[in-house]
Structures are given as C-alpha cells and as structure tokens.
Amino acid sequence: MKASAFVYPWDVNGDPDAPGWIARLGVEQVTLAAAYHSTRALTPRHPRHRIVTAEHAAVLYPPDGRWAGRPLRPHPAGDWAPGDAWGEAAAAPAGAGLEVHTWVVLAHNSRLGAEHPDTSVVNAYGDRYPWAPCIAQPATRAYLTGLAAEAAVRPGARGTELESLGWYGLAQLHAHDKTAGVGLGDVGQYLMSLCFCPACRAGYGEEGLDADEPASAVRAALEPLWRGAILEPLWRGAARDGGWSGVEKLLGETRANATRAWRDRVARSLQQEAVAAVRAAAPDGFQVLLHADPVSYHCGANAGVDPAHILSVADGVVVPCTGGAGLLTPFAQQRRAGAVLAAHLTVVAGLGGRPAALAADAARARDLGATELRLYHAGLASDADLEAVREAPAGR
Numbered sequence: 001m002k003a004s005a006f007v008y009p010w011d012v013n014g015d016p017d018a019p020g021w022i023a024r025l026g027v028e029q030v031t032l033a034a035a036y037h038s039t040r041a042l043t044p045r046h047p048r049h050r051i052v053t054a055e056h057a058a059v060l061y062p063p064d065g066r067w068a069g070r071p072l073r074p075h076p077a078g079d080w081a082p083g084d085a086w087g088e089a090a091a092a093p094a095g096a097g098l099e100v101h102t103w104v105v106l107a108h109n110s111r112l113g114a115e116h117p118d119t120s121v122v123n124a125y126g127d128r129y130p131w132a133p134c135i136a137q138p139a140t141r142a143y144l145t146g147l148a149a150e151a152a153v154r155p156g157a158r159g160t161e162l163e164s165l166g167w168y169g170l171a172q173l174h175a176h177d178k179t180a181g182v183g184l185g186d187v188g189q190y191l192m193s194l195c196f197c198p199a200c201r202a203g204y205g206e207e208g209l210d211a212d213e214p215a216s217a218v219r220a221a222l223e224p225l226w227r228g229a230i231l232e233p234l235w236r237g238a239a240r241d242g243g244w245s246g247v248e249k250l251l252g253e254t255r256a257n258a259t260r261a262w263r264d265r266v267a268r269s270l271q272q273e274a275v276a277a278v279r280a281a282a283p284d285g286f287q288v289l290l291h292a293d294p295v296s297y298h299c300g301a302n303a304g305v306d307p308a309h310i311l312s313v314a315d316g317v318v319v320p321c322t323g324g325a326g327l328l329t330p331f332a333q334q335r336r337a338g339a340v341l342a343a344h345l346t347v348v349a350g351l352g353g354r355p356a357a358l359a360a361d362a363a364r365a366r367d368l369g370a371t372e373l374r375l376y377h378a379g380l381a382s383d384a385d386l387e388a389v390r391e392a393p394a395g396r
C-alpha cells in the first residue's frame with residue numbers, strides 16, 4: 001500500500017539528513033504541515049534544536065493578499081516556522097523523489113478565539129470554547145474556506161489532507177488540560193459540544209425548536225452525568241448507531257434529532273464549500289482528502305462526516321486506525337470506485353503508537369478496506385520507532 005509520513009517543516013528545515021531518513025521509511029509521500037495549531041514538539045534528530053514551541057495557530061508560509069481588510073485572517077508563524085517554511089521544507093523530499101502533500105488544520109484555533117471571542121462555540125452553560133470556532137457563523141466559514149484554499153494549494157503540492165473540517169467541541173487537549181475528572185462518553189461529549197451562539201440558536205429554531213429551550217434541556221440532560229450516574233443501559237445500542245440512542249434518551253428524541261440535523265447540515269455544507277474552494281485553486285489532478293470520523297455527530301480533528309456524502313465531495317478520507325481499523329468499514333461499504341481510504345496509524349510508541357506492530361496493523365486495515373497508510377509521525381518518532389517502521393515488510 002502507498003504510505004505517507006507526517007512531518008512538520010521544523011523537522012526538515014536545517015537538517016540536511018531529513019530527506020534520507022524520511023525516504024528510508026519506505027514511504028512514497030510526505031504530508032507536510034502548512035497550517036497548524038499551537039503545539040510543543042520534540043525533534044529528536046535535528047542538528048540544532050530539540051523542542052519546538054509553536055505559540056499559536058499559524059500558517060507556515062507567507063499568507064497572500066486575499067486577507068487584506070478582513071478581520072478574520074491567518075497569522076504567520078513566529079520563529080518556529082519563519083518565512084516560507086513550508087516551501088523550503090517541501091523542496092528536499094521532492095528532490096528525493098517523494099510526493100509532497102499539504103496538511104491543513106482548519107477549525108481549531110485558540111488565537112482566533114482569543115482575538116475574536118464571538119467566533120467561539122458557546123456551550124449550554126454559556127461557557128466559551130476559545131479553541132473551537134463555531135462553523136455555523138458566516139464570517140468563520142469564509143475564513144475557513146479561504147484558509148483551506150490558500151494553505152492546501154502550496155507550490156509543488158500534489159494534494160492535501162484537511163483536518164478539523166467540521167465541528168470542534170469539548171474533546172480537545174487545551175492548555176494544561178484538567179477536564180478529565182468526569183468521564184462523559186460520546187453522549188456527554190456531544191451535549192457539552194452543542195453550540196448556543198446566536199447563529200446556532202437561530203439554526204435550532206429552523207429545525208423547529210424553541211430558541212431558548214434546548215440549552216436548559218441540555219443542562220438537565222447532563223446533570224446525571226455530573227453526578228456520576230451509571231448509564232450502562234444507554235450504551236447498549238452504541239455499536240449499531242455510534243451511541244446516538246444515548247443522546248436521544250437523555251435529551252429526548254425530537255430535540256436530539258433537531259440539534260443533529262442543524263449541525264449535520266452546517267458541517268456538510270462547510271465540507272462541500274471548502275473542498276470546492278481548494279479544487280478551484282488547485283491544478284488538475286490535485287488530491288483532496290479529509291481526516292474523518294464516520295459518525296457525523298462526533299467532533300474533533302477527525303471531523304464527523306456522512307460517509308456517502310463526503311466520498312461524493314472529496315477524493316477520500318484519512319481515518320484513525322491505531323488500536324483498531326473498524327472506523328474504515330462505513331467508508332468501505334460505500335464501494336466508491338477510486339476513493340482513497342487511508343488508515344492513520346500512530347507509529348510513535350511514546351504517544352500510544354504501535355510501530356513494532358505496523359505490518360500486522362496495516363494488514364488488518366487493508367482487510368477492512370484501506371487503500372493507503374498514513375504514518376504519524378516521522379518527526380516526533382524516536383530512532384527506535386523509525387527502525388521498526390523500516391523493518392515492517394515491504395507491501396505492508
């Protein structure tokens with residue numbers, strides 16, 4: 001199977017050996033970050049540095065004139081990726097014969113939330129989530145589609161992987177995270193991720209709900225979870241419907257389905273518009289993939305999608321498969337000819353990955369429909385992790 005390794009520009013720039021250690025992994029492609037959220041990253045092989053701190057969400061290239069006069073705009077990186085860091089980093093692997101694709105993080109941006117508080121998701125209690133832009137708001141959508149087009153189509157890129165192109169919610173590490181005290185499960189995560197900004201209140205109204213009533217209903221629905229209720233019976237249908245029956249039981253079927261209808265509609269149209277914007281800016285044959293979760297009400301970096309819809313819009317999906325490849329099945333069941341179904345496998349042992357089991361995990365993913373592999377993450381991995389990847393049999 002064709003494989004690609006994720007890297008950041010700071011893994012490559014300033015390290016003349018980088019194209020070599022990447023190519024020795026046996027990959028055909030690198031997926032190189034072009035727009036990325038804040039992070040603190042290890043660079044264990046770099047000749048000059050070990051810890052890179054990306055202080056805010058940034059584009060890793062100089063943004064162009066399209067943003068002039070627009071309040072919502074991407075920021076260039078600071079010294080962690082100065083100038084055209086993406087372009088500089090892309091040249092070396094391309095010279096070594098590797099395809100280079102962009103990696104673009106979209107609706108996850110704490111700096112946007114800090115500078116423009118009105119753009120953030122607001123939960124049922126009125127708490128604002130500055131890391132999560134509300135994708136129902138027109139200005140935010142225009143920003144995201146513009147960013148997708150600019151960051152995806154960098155000179156020399158043959159394709160892109162769009163991450164966080166959908167709803168973000170509670171489930172995301174933020175700052176020094178202290179939110180794990182009560183296990184919320186998929187149901188609690190959904191309820192805590194519902195947005196009550198003015199655009200979303202109006203949206204729930206369009207779906208037939210009283211604009212003020214859902215927030216109090218959501219707070220009431222969450223109360224047993226905060227009190228540690230054992231909700232085992234709610235999960236019995238989880239395997240069949242991704243846990244949705246639990247949301248219906250706690251929130252009531254009508255309210256649950258109205259909120260989901262609004263959110264699905266918003267996410268689908270954003271995904272469609274962003275992919276169209278990328279295609280309009282890209283050369284022929286440019287590949288567009290989404291990091292995706294086949295359960296449309298899920299939030300996060302792997303955006304919840306409708307598998308049939310997304311495979312009619314994008315060229316394929318990248319699906320989290322570390323620890324099990326079952327999320328591929330709803331995409332494989334579409335039997336869409338030519339669709340890319342890439343299995344995302346963490347190969348950094350220190351981040352919960354299984355580099356030594358790569359060949360077995362890849363074979364399992366292929367059995368469930370994977371057509372390609374994504375190896376997360378060549379820059380963050382130890383030498384021992386990379387050695388295990390290299391030793392995984394060819395044809396993995």
Ligand SMILES: [Zn+2]
Nearest residue numbers: 134195197200
């Ligand atoms: Zn909203």
